[in-house]
Amino acid sequence: MTDFRPQIEQQVTFLHAQDLVETAAFYETILGLALVLDQGSCCIYRSGGDAYLGFCQTLGQHMDAPPATNHIMLTLVTPDVDGWHEFLVGQGVAIEKPPTLNETFNIYHCFVRDPNGYLIEIQTFLDPAWPKPVQNPEIGD
Template sequence: MSEHRPAIEVGDLPVPTDGILVTHFLTVRDVARSRAFYSEVLGGRVALGENPCIVKLSNSWLIMNPGGGPTADKPNISLVDHQPGPTVSSFLNLRVADIQACYERWSSRGATFLTPPIDRGSELRCYMQDPDGYLIEVGQSTGLLVGKLAAT
């Protein structure tokens, strides 16, 4: 039995016409929950619902799938679920034009921020986490635009 895949337009996929195009892959526990967060809360557009899930978020792309064992093209490498906790080794960084508007809109849609936006001198910045606990920085350049560096 063949797997049913939804019809999609080639133009909706992250396929470069020249050079490279950067996408970010997230190993997620529940594809539907993550798809809903990135599309309904953050306003991304779903290009492919599953296997893998592909969401266009502004001018970038997120690819999401559950973890799994080694494959022929990545022998001896397993994708494991993110373990939420007080330490991280990477995070998604979203730069926005109006952080207060994003903070209010995304909060009203269910995003939980660690703090409201804080003025760091060079930028306004706050953090939230997605349903799998991935850290997401949301920032708006302010002082940096006039040469002011972050407060220490």
């Protein structure tokens, strides 16, 4: 047995997509995420740094029924929650909850849903202890 722990270099969260075309339009056109890999039935987007979101149409391949979306929340961290709220309203995206201060967690956030029904939180951490984003010159963050 060894004490050596291999490095984890990247993180990908995969979610089921009901309609990959509609999902792509939302994440590419509205949220502006870069498509880094199109695998036909799966599309993978860079959400920041070395973090990725993958959306796959997998019914019949790996699962029998679509997963419930009410237990999943995707949080996108930004210093400009109000700017995102204004932009999303302008794009015709229905707002689940307008920008609000959450004193319990010391965050400022709003909520929308993507075309699959996943809850998306647009959030900024107000706690100065939250780490600043890592700058990666390769991707222009």
